[in-house]
Amino acid sequence: ALNALGYTLADRTDRYQEALALLQRAIELLPEDPAVLDSMGWVNYRLGDTDTSLEYLRQAYELNQDPEIVSHLCEVLWEVGLQDEARSIWQKAFDQAPENRHLLRLKDRLQAAPIESD
Incomplete structure (x- = not known):
């Protein structure tokens, strides 16, 4: 119940401190x-703390590659300039769940920008 309410406040309101x-x-x-x-990663992202956000989201992803976790991790990775990593993680998840709404929501954004190569 704490997680559900905290996540909802972080995702659908601006009551981030209460969510935290x-x-x-x-x-x-x-x-x-x-x-x-x-959820902790997402609320920290909403609060502007991308470093803490990535710590939590990477931990969550290591434990479970759920498409919603993938989408949150990819959004933060993209935001901090790690677009190639975001695309790679997203593509792996999308290959396994191409109809997932969380992954579809990110599809245009992640595929729009050119992939940088060294």
């Missing part, structure tokens, strides 16, 4: 739950 407080309690109870880690 709920999610901090959730992480104390379930420190290795990928859904809680994902």
Whole structure:
């Protein structure tokens, strides 16, 4: 319940501090739950703390490559300039779940920009 409410506040409102407080309690109870880690990553992203966000989102992704976790991780990676990594992670997930709404939402954004090569 703490995770669901915290995530909803982080995703659909601007009540980020309230969401963070709920999610901090959730992480104390379930420190290795990928859904809680994902929510903590997302609220930190909304608060503008991309470093902390990536720490939580990478942990969540290591535990569960759920398309929603993938989409959050890819959005933050893209935001911090790691577009190639975002595309790679997204493509792997998209190949396995091409109809997933979270992955489809990112498709145009990730495929629009040219891939940089060295």
